[in-house]
Amino acid sequence: MKLECQEKHSEIRNGEIHVYAWFFNRNVYENNTNVITFNKIKSERSGKYTCVARNKAGFDSDAVNIIVTYPPIVWTKDITFNGINRPRIIKCNVSGVPNTYNITWRHYTNNNQLVRVFNNRINGVLILPEGETNDLVFEDSGVYRCNVTNGIPDESGNLWQSKKIQVKVEGKPxxxxxxxxxxxxxxxxxxxxxxxxxxxxxxxxxxxxxxxxxxxxxxxxxxxxxxxxxxxxxxxxxxxxxxxxxxxxxxxxxxxxxxxxxxxxxxxxxxxxxxxxSGVPEVPSITDIYQRQNYIVLEWKPTFDGGAPQGFIVQYRKKKDKNWESIRIQSNETNDFVYISKLKPDTEYELRMLAFNRLGNSSFTVQFTTLFKGETKDVWTQFNLFLCIPIVLPVCLFVFLLWYRKVLHDGIVTMTKVWLLDTISIFLVTEMTYIPR
CATH class of the missing domain: 2.60.40.10 (Immunoglobulins)
Incomplete structure (x- = not known):
């Protein structure tokens, strides 16, 4: 950057300028030429520069304010709270030009896992949320990273500047x-x-x-x-x-x-x-039984496992049968539902289940009865059979007869074509009278 001090007129009536003097923020700036050159502008160069020119007739001066924009400079210090400190306030000190900042905070564990994010903080002060005193004894501890931008990138092109604060909470275990x-x-x-x-x-x-x-x-x-x-x-x-x-x-x-x-x-x-x-597990809770296409779905909610890994046995039978069919669900399976297939349509089935672990079995749940209807017919197919044919065929026949009469009237049909048209007419009339049961 260059500051140049020059006369207002191209010709100086009272002779050449003999002396130049510079002042920076009212302090003498060591330079006796009419030009100040800054090879690398820095933030501390911001301020008021005054140039004074003197010749034998007198002197004159002019001043200019220089504002150097620069990215935020962030500084912090670690903080320790005790167990009863409320509210808990963390501060991020910032300087920069312009001095309007967007500040976000990120809270990490000491193992560098993200805990929470606080957005749109303006003044660099973070007041931690308050809850029950005992709950927040140690949950506020960790590493807080203060991220700041004022829209001015640094020399590496980074818009955001960041500093971390180590927060420690002292308290009883x-x-x-x-x-x-x-x-x-x-x-x-x-x-x-x-x-x-x-x-x-x-x-x-x-x-x-x-x-x-x-x-x-x-x-x-x-x-x-x-x-x-x-x-x-x-x-x-x-x-x-x-x-x-x-x-x-x-x-x-x-x-x-x-x-x-x-x-x-x-x-x-x-x-x-x-x-x-430890003991045998508690009875599981059956939450839902419903039909899907060609199988029944049984869902349940596990209860206390008795202190040992548990599994489940689901049983089903036709309502009039004495013997049960069993499905065993191993304890390492995590799905709390089972599909029951190979069932007879239009048949009532009884279902029940129990839980087991290495110490024994729970009691059975109550028995549930459900009607398995079998695979359902496609709704669109039923619509075609019972609705489309009786409606569509008469319309088709009406249009065909109109066309047929026009052809006869024009006299352009051979006997073979007439025979063919008669055959189609008879077929349509026959189909129109058929309604599926």
Whole structure:
């Protein structure tokens, strides 16, 4: 960029200009020529430039304001909240010309998974949504990326400038979502209670107690791990701690309520846990039975699996039969419906089902009765048979007779053609009188 100071008239009446002086924002700018050249314009060059010219007759001056546009410069700093901070405010500092910005925020987990997006922020201040205090102890933690544009690209052509903020929430340990407080144990086997815990610092201790008498059952350490959990309504991989309590040779009295105290440097949190015995699954719930072409569809909703992988058995029979036909659905199949085929049309069928696991079977559901009608006829075909023929044929016959009379009147038909036309007329009349039953 070049600034040039020159006289207004081509001829100077009072002699040549002997001295040039420049001022930048009222400060002397070191240059005694009539031209200032900027090889690389920078934002700090913005301001008021004044040129003063002097000769033996006196002096004159002129000024110009230079505005240098430049992309946003973004700076941030990491922040730590405690468990009770409300509201939680994160700030993104920005400078740029023009100073009108479009700012978006993106929240990531510490494992770089996108959690949520906040759009159309203008002033660089993000106020995090508030909910229940206990729910938001750690769900606001993670990495926040502030993305800013003012429409001016940088030297690489990028319109958006970005900086990240590490947000940490200090607080007592909490159980990850979805909260699980009931665990399944197995009689005479090793039963396990495993908790996934979110914490801002190492969970230094887990103390297990029997809920009834508060007797201590032992202390255990928690190991750091990554697990899937519900975080701001999404299922994400989160860093946390797994705390495990093992009960070997589980006896009947071990199926009871427990408490666990989880401890980190911010304090202690206590949670109630129950261990229940595994057993046979509960009866599944049949939700719908309907017919599709040449088969019946039965849909159901699984219920409690008894603490072990479950499968299902669907049975059906003709209403008057004694013996049942069975369809076995393996526990590794995920579809909660089954197709029942090879059925006899216009026949009533009875249906029922049960669930099973390695410990046994549930009871059967109630029996359902449904009429299998068989494969349905095409509606358009029925329409042709019962409606089209009686209507269309008389119309065709009427048009044909009109044409036939015209041909006879014109006298241009040979005897062979007349015989052929008579035959067609008889056929049409015969067809018109036929109506399918």
């Amino acid at each position: 909490v159980l990850a979502k979805p909260l699980k407080s009931t665990f399944i144990g197995h009689f005479n086997e090793t039963s396990s209670i495993s908790l996934f815990v979110l914490s801002s610092s190492n969970v230094t201790q887990a103390e297990w107690k029997a809920a009834e008498n508060r007797n201590s059952l032992g202390h255990g350490c928690c190991s750091s791990t990554v697990n899937k959990t519900s975080f701001n309504g999404k299922c994400l991989d989160m860093s946390g701690y797994t705390c495990v309590f093992l009960i070997k040779n589980t006896r009947e009295e071990d199926f009871q309520n427990y408490t666990v105290d989880l401890i980190n440097k911010n304090g202690r949190n206590t949670f109630d846990i129950s261990l229940i015995s």
